[in-house]
Amino acid sequence: MERTAELEVAQWSARRRADGARGFVVTLGVCVLAAAVLATWLPLQVSIITVFLFAGPHNWFEFRYFLMRLPARFGKSRKFFVTAFAGIGFLTVSYVSLPFVYQNVFWSNETWLVVLASWNTLLLAWLVVLIRLRAKQKRKADWTWTTPVLLAIAALNWLGPEFFSLALVYVHPLVALWFLDRQLKRTRPAWVGAYRRCLCALPLILAFMIWQLSQTPTLNDDNGLFWRITQQSGAQLLPQVSSHMLVSVHLFLEMLHYGVWIVALPLIGTGFWRFKTSQKKPARTVLLILGLVGVAILWFGFATDYTNTRDLYFTIAIAHVLAEAPFLLKTL
Amino acid sequence: MKTLASLACLLFLVILSTQTAFADIAKPKPPEQQSKMLMSRRLEIVPDQKFDQARLQISQSDFQELRAALNGETGSNTTIAASIAQSPTRTIVAGALLFLSVSFAGVWLARRSSATRARKAIAAGVVVVAMLGAAAIITRGNAGPPPGWLSWKDLSKNFSQGKATSGRMVIEIVPDNPDSPGIKLLLPTKPKDGPAE
Numbered sequence: 204m205e206r207t208a209e210l211e212v213a214q215w216s217a218r219r220r221a222d223g224a225r226g227f228v229v230t231l232g233v234c235v236l237a238a239a240v241l242a243t244w245l246p247l248q249v250s251i252i253t254v255f256l257f258a259g260p261h262n263w264f265e266f267r268y269f270l271m272r273l274p275a276r277f278g279k280s281r282k283f284f285v286t287a288f289a290g291i292g293f294l295t296v297s298y299v300s301l302p303f304v305y306q307n308v309f310w311s312n313e314t315w316l317v318v319l320a321s322w323n324t325l326l327l328a329w330l331v332v333l334i335r336l337r338a339k340q341k342r343k344a345d346w347t348w349t350t351p352v353l354l355a356i357a358a359l360n361w362l363g364p365e366f367f368s369l370a371l372v373y374v375h376p377l378v379a380l381w382f383l384d385r386q387l388k389r390t391r392p393a394w395v396g397a398y399r400r401c402l403c404a405l406p407l408i409l410a411f412m413i414w415q416l417s418q419t420p421t422l423n424d425d426n427g428l429f430w431r432i433t434q435q436s437g438a439q440l441l442p443q444v445s446s447h448m449l450v451s452v453h454l455f456l457e458m459l460h461y462g463v464w465i466v467a468l469p470l471i472g473t474g475f476w477r478f479k480t481s482q483k484k485p486a487r488t489v490l491l492i493l494g495l496v497g498v499a500i501l502w503f504g505f506a507t508d509y510t511n512t513r514d515l516y517f518t519i520a521i522a523h524v525l526a527e528a529p530f531l532l533k534t535l
Numbered sequence: 536m537k538t539l540a541s542l543a544c545l546l547f548l549v550i551l552s553t554q555t556a557f558a559d560i561a562k563p564k565p566p567e568q569q570s571k572m573l574m575s576r577r578l579e580i581v582p583d584q585k586f587d588q589a590r591l592q593i594s595q596s597d598f599q600e601l602r603a604a605l606n607g608e609t610g611s612n613t614t615i616a617a618s619i620a621q622s623p624t625r626t627i628v629a630g631a632l633l634f635l636s637v638s639f640a641g642v643w644l645a646r647r648s649s650a651t652r653a654r655k656a657i658a659a660g661v662v663v664v665a666m667l668g669a670a671a672i673i674t675r676g677n678a679g680p681p682p683g684w685l686s687w688k689d690l691s692k693n694f695s696q697g698k699a700t701s702g703r704m705v706i707e708i709v710p711d712n713p714d715s716p717g718i719k720l721l722l723p724t725k726p727k728d729g730p731a732e
Contacts, residue, residue, distance in 0.1 A: 306685060309701060312576065317624060322633075347643045354636035361629035427723070490557065 224397045236400045257461040259498035264464045287529035290329040295522040320364035327357045337532045356520035369437045375461035385534040416448035428510045578704035687722045
């Protein structure tokens, strides 16, 4: 009798898990398709609205997630985190200073390419060091292969630094999907299979978008803001490619990125909201409140002068992009 | 018979109205010719007392690239190839890094010599795919270049002082227009109000 009851409970919870996974997949599918339609239909307008509404909040959610994943005491990970934070600090400062150097120093186009390639190489070198430090903590994993691969990427970067950077602009939003995968594995392992099957549809959607938009005329970017958006998507580097296609694809990926951080990760489970119990609560709260103030300032800036705030935001935002590297490595 | 006559009248009316409707349709507009952006370069405006006429100087390689892009050749490939050929420094660094990459890969494969050939092939594929994902971490983010007008804001002051001013420039081929002057240089200015630059 007791055994039958246990079996029924097990079946009930399995059914519930399956229903949950189905609901998750349906919601994910609807959101992805909606993002693809919006990005294809009105790329410039939707891009402005999306960045205005979600850029700041997504940074806050990311910051919160990183705080949650930060150990109360670094212990054996001290070297890893010191390297990570030093790298984030140095690379961010050097990156933010590049536009100022650009304004005040006259360098030839070739010199700028060398500077850009050097910055990218430093980034790769920092990543190699982080991977090696992380690999030491995971004795069973063999990550030696990452060194030659990163060196090969660095070599390609020197051949076309601008194209390398542009490629990364498109790949960066996908990192959020990797974070979601890791978080699902931790909190909802039953959903991982369904999620990964959903991910298989992503290349198909992208291929369909590219096929549909490849012959579309260039977007009218005589407005300064529109020009900035098309340049960000690589219209200047790829003049033969339809800027409509470039902006749409980039916007679609960005919308996925924002969706994962603002909607998916907080909603999939309690794990996202749980801090390490030994973390100092007041310091954490102060940091989060400061983050909220930052979001409010960003919104105020967008409302006052959208174009310049957008430029400023995307330059400073390099810090959050860099921060993703060590925290993703810690989840692997 | 009466019905047939009515139907014939109705058919005649429909045909007539169709003709009227077609007559009202405006002539199809000729397809609008669009401008085409071909390449991006740094432009320097230099006041010089030696010349009595304005000069537009363009390097031979840039000119060849411009011609190739205009003729519909694969612009980006041409750009990369030309860029690599013109830059011995970057080529040397790239070569050195590639050499290191192959060396490290060789050591790694040698250490894993116990693995079968098929496993090695799978591992190579996985390496490529995995690194595409890992490369995402090192992204430069979404930042773009600074606003174009910043480069040109001191143009008039520099020009009057005989100093050079430089900034990024896009070479754009526009459709022929008899009312327009031969070559036009458009420089971005600081927006007075609103987001437009």
